[in-house]
Amino acid sequence: MQVTEIDWSETEKEVAKTAFDRAYAREIDALILEVRSFSSAIAQIEDMWRLHDFLSARRHEIDGKYDYRYSALIFVFAGLLKDGWLHLEELEGLDADKLKKVAALARM
Amino acid sequence: MQVTEIDWSETEKEVAKTAFDRAYAREIDALILEVRSFSSAIAQIEDMWRLHDFLSARRHEIDGKYDYRYSALIFVFAGLLKDGWLHLEELEGLDADKLKKVAALARM
Numbered sequence: 001m002q003v004t005e006i007d008w009s010e011t012e013k014e015v016a017k018t019a020f021d022r023a024y025a026r027e028i029d030a031l032i033l034e035v036r037s038f039s040s041a042i043a044q045i046e047d048m049w050r051l052h053d054f055l056s057a058r059r060h061e062i063d064g065k066y067d068y069r070y071s072a073l074i075f076v077f078a079g080l081l082k083d084g085w086l087h088l089e090e091l092e093g094l095d096a097d098k099l100k101k102v103a104a105l106a107r108m
Numbered sequence: 109m110q111v112t113e114i115d116w117s118e119t120e121k122e123v124a125k126t127a128f129d130r131a132y133a134r135e136i137d138a139l140i141l142e143v144r145s146f147s148s149a150i151a152q153i154e155d156m157w158r159l160h161d162f163l164s165a166r167r168h169e170i171d172g173k174y175d176y177r178y179s180a181l182i183f184v185f186a187g188l189l190k191d192g193w194l195h196l197e198e199l200e201g202l203d204a205d206k207l208k209k210v211a212a213l214a215r216m
Binding site: 028031032035036038039040042043044045048049051052055056059 | 139143144146147150156157160164
């Protein structure tokens with residue numbers, strides 16, 4: 001299942017980069033809204049430390065998740081699909097085999 | 109300079125507790141306002157991680173600073189005075205020697 005850089009055509013790289021950036025922007029935008037709304041409701045110190053814990057967890061998760069190595073992209077896209085940050089149609093242009101793998105992994 | 113619990117009269121303990129809680133409440137209230145205002149201005153991910161770094165630092169600082177051991181209180185009060193979270197008059201009721209130490213440390 002290992003997919004390295006040479007397995008990606010130039011067109012596929014473009015499709016992948018666009019889809020990756022789009023999912024990232026969506027997730028970050030949603031997170032910013034969530035943090036703003038969370039913050040506006042902070043009334044006591046426990047709420048503030050809860051926000052801190054929340055940000056720690058999300059930062060760690062996002063840093064690990066958006067991994068643009070070609071060997072990881074299939075799994076990354078499957079995860080993004082599963083979590084709703086990306087739609088399968090946005091990966092159109094990847095070869096059929098990759099799309100099949102992404103879709104199958106996303107259903108797991 | 110070590111001051112242990114037996115060096116604090118009941119009245120002094122009450123004064124100390126009230127002053128301590130008041131300073132804590134002030135600092136936390138100010139911090140909550142700061143975090144809310146910071147959050148409302150978050151526009152991109154770097155701002156969010158900056159908020160996270162800020163919260164990490166403040167949490168660590170506050171956890172360490174508000175140390176209600178009688179052996180630490182003179183230093184704690186001096187720091188709170190220095191940072192403006194407490195006024196010397198709010199420590200009235202402590203014995204003259206303690207007040208002198210607090211005031212002297214706060215000027216350092």
